[in-house]
Amino acid sequence: MSALIQLRIDGELHELEVLPNATLLDVLRDEVGKKGTHMGCRTGHCGACTVMIDGKVAKSCITLAASLPRATITTIEGLQQDGEMGPIQQAFWDEAGLQCGYCAPGILLSTAELLADNHQPSAAEVDQALAGNLCRCTGYQSIKRAVHSACVRMYPDQETGIEEG
Known part of the structure; x- marks a missing residue:
């Protein structure tokens, strides 16, 4: 059974239907196209998958997307300002x-x-x-x-x- 979630990712609202076992990392990369969030260890130890959830850093490889029915996500791409490096x-x-x-x-x-x-x-x-x-x-x-x-x-x-x- 899938879950419907609303994520504001780097300022853009996304309504997504996700499986209960889908990680935020997989949703960001595969559903939203945010490839700057990297897959490293898949255990939360290396930090390559880090994003900000509601202003606090979190490891997206161990965060279930369905656990975030409404959240604001910042990826590394979201650090840009007007298309330039922040x-x-x-x-x-x-x-x-x-x-x-x-x-x-x-x-x-x-x-x-x-x-x-x-x-x-x-x-x-x-x-x-x-x-x-x-x-x-x-x-x-x-x-x-x-x-x-x-x-x-x-x-x-x-x-x-x-x-x-």
């Missing part, structure tokens, strides 16, 4: 914060959640926000530089507790 995406681009990009959904959306709630995060708060996102390419230092850069771009009049190095 400040977080631009910071990661400029700082070479990512290499292959497979981890990008988790890292960028975790950064977005952190900076929405905390305009002056400490290095420890950045580490905590990024926990649960695995990156095999960068060694995390360029990621932390990019988070600092995004914070400065978004809140230029505030000091950040993030070390630049």
Whole structure:
């Protein structure tokens, strides 16, 4: 038996009929065409499938779509502004914060959640926000530089507790 759900995905309303065992990841990729949300481990450990549900990060590979009868979803594509990279995406681009990009959904959306709630995060708060996102390419230092850069771009009049190095 399927369920009818309404999801506002990156600002666009979608009415979808989903099977009870369909994950949000599968619905986003296969039904809505949001391919930026990646399938990694399918166990919620790697972070590649991360989205924001009602403003909070969640692993879409372990979230049943039917459990969200009405929700607002932000994918990595939703970080764009007027078809251009948003400040977080631009910071990661400029700082070479990512290499292959497979981890990008988790890292960028975790950064977005952190900076929405905390305009002056400490290095420890950045580490905590990024926990649960695995990156095999960068060694995390360029990621932390990019988070600092995004914070400065978004809140230029505030000091950040993030070390630049």
